[in-house]
Amino acid sequence: MNKNLLGCLCGYLIACAGLAAQSGNLTQIQQHYQRAQEALQAHQDAVAIREFREILRLDPKNASAHANLGVIAFTEKDYAQASQEFREALQRQPSLWNAKAFLGMSELRRGNETEARRLLAESYPHVQDATVHAEAGIDLATLYYQSHDLELADDVLRALGRPAADSPAAIFLAYRTYSDLAAQRLAKLAEVAPESAQMHLILAQALASQDDFQGAIAQYRRALEIDSNFPGIHFELGQMILAGSSDEPARQQAETEFKQALTADPNNAECDYMLGEIEWLRSKPQEALTYYEKALALRPTLVDAHIAAGKALTSLGQPDEALKHLLQAIALDPQNEVGHYRLAQAYQKLGRAQDAEREMALFRKMRDSHAPVRTLYEQMQQRPVGRQTVDSNDSK
Numbered sequence: 001m002n003k004n005l006l007g008c009l010c011g012y013l014i015a016c017a018g019l020a021a022q023s024g025n026l027t028q029i030q031q032h033y034q035r036a037q038e039a040l041q042a043h044q045d046a047v048a049i050r051e052f053r054e055i056l057r058l059d060p061k062n063a064s065a066h067a068n069l070g071v072i073a074f075t076e077k078d079y080a081q082a083s084q085e086f087r088e089a090l091q092r093q094p095s096l097w098n099a100k101a102f103l104g105m106s107e108l109r110r111g112n113e114t115e116a117r118r119l120l121a122e123s124y125p126h127v128q129d130a131t132v133h134a135e136a137g138i139d140l141a142t143l144y145y146q147s148h149d150l151e152l153a154d155d156v157l158r159a160l161g162r163p164a165a166d167s168p169a170a171i172f173l174a175y176r177t178y179s180d181l182a183a184q185r186l187a188k189l190a191e192v193a194p195e196s197a198q199m200h201l202i203l204a205q206a207l208a209s210q211d212d213f214q215g216a217i218a219q220y221r222r223a224l225e226i227d228s229n230f231p232g233i234h235f236e237l238g239q240m241i242l243a244g245s246s247d248e249p250a251r252q253q254a255e256t257e258f259k260q261a262l263t264a265d266p267n268n269a270e271c272d273y274m275l276g277e278i279e280w281l282r283s284k285p286q287e288a289l290t291y292y293e294k295a296l297a298l299r300p301t302l303v304d305a306h307i308a309a310g311k312a313l314t315s316l317g318q319p320d321e322a323l324k325h326l327l328q329a330i331a332l333d334p335q336n337e338v339g340h341y342r343l344a345q346a347y348q349k350l351g352r353a354q355d356a357e358r359e360m361a362l363f364r365k366m367r368d369s370h371a372p373v374r375t376l377y378e379q380m381q382q383r384p385v386g387r388q389t390v391d392s393n394d395s396k
Helices: 003-014 023-041 045-058 063-075 079-092 097-109 113-126 130-146 150-159 168-192 197-209 213-226 233-244 248-264 269-281 285-298 303-315 319-332 337-349 353-380
Strands: none
Touching: 023 045, 023 063, 045 063, 063 079, 063 097, 079 097, 097 113, 097 130, 113 130, 130 150, 130 168, 150 168, 168 197, 197 213, 197 233, 213 233, 233 248, 233 269, 248 269, 269 285, 269 303, 285 303, 303 319, 303 337, 319 337, 337 353
């Protein structure tokens, strides 16, 4: 917990100050609150504590002073003192939801998880301060996760809102929660429908993550035997065939699957894109470009199709046209390293050496920064076979 939270919450509580004070002491109390606020902004906690204690001497029932003292104790990790102050505040003014959330966070850090969970669950829906809301939400979701109440943890994570939901703590907790939820659902599916098409699809994806493409292909075919009309299987099977081999027999098998998928869904842009990739593997850039353009007509935001169209146009001696697709790809996905690589190639063909050098530098920087997590990501996800890559025989 940083000092910004201390100043933020104190500002909120100070606005409530003096309402319950004896009228004769109101002016003095307001002066002490002003000095306390100035001390907090100057990180002079001892001075602020003295001012809040003076307020309590003048008005022993002042809930805001107790709450402020609780926040100071919390930031100094004196959780026993913080809990005492927050309880005093809530005894006098039960509607101080920030204070109740802080009491829950304090009790959690004291090891009183049951009490912490109750307090946080009661207060969290009412907390308005964004910083307190984020801190209390992550603590509450963690408690739910630890007690295996994964749906409740999911509810809290969804309520966090940005930027809290994008914090490392929230992302890590979401990863653990959703991983466990997925495992629970898989166990349920194995119990109720072990021979369903869905079960075989999950097995296929698991085998693919281990690079067992032939095993994955067998599971996809088994799923088709069970339910030949299951949406998306032909497309995924085509991808898996190409993942296992890119020789001509494999291309022909994958092509058959993609065309079957298009028969069921003529508006499937990914199928046209993958048919373009097969033509590219056959060293037919013009035929590949035709498919890429069909895919983009169906889905103009398909980043990989823009990159693929750019590489095809560059190879066909049309780098100026390639540039339009590649700039669009980068606009859609600025962190796409392959897009920057292909853009560098197009600039080089156009004689724009400085632009080419800049894009190549961006490509190398992104490639190096993405490398540590790329393998892990691919193992965790359904393998993105159709993603654009930098070919091993491309010039560096």
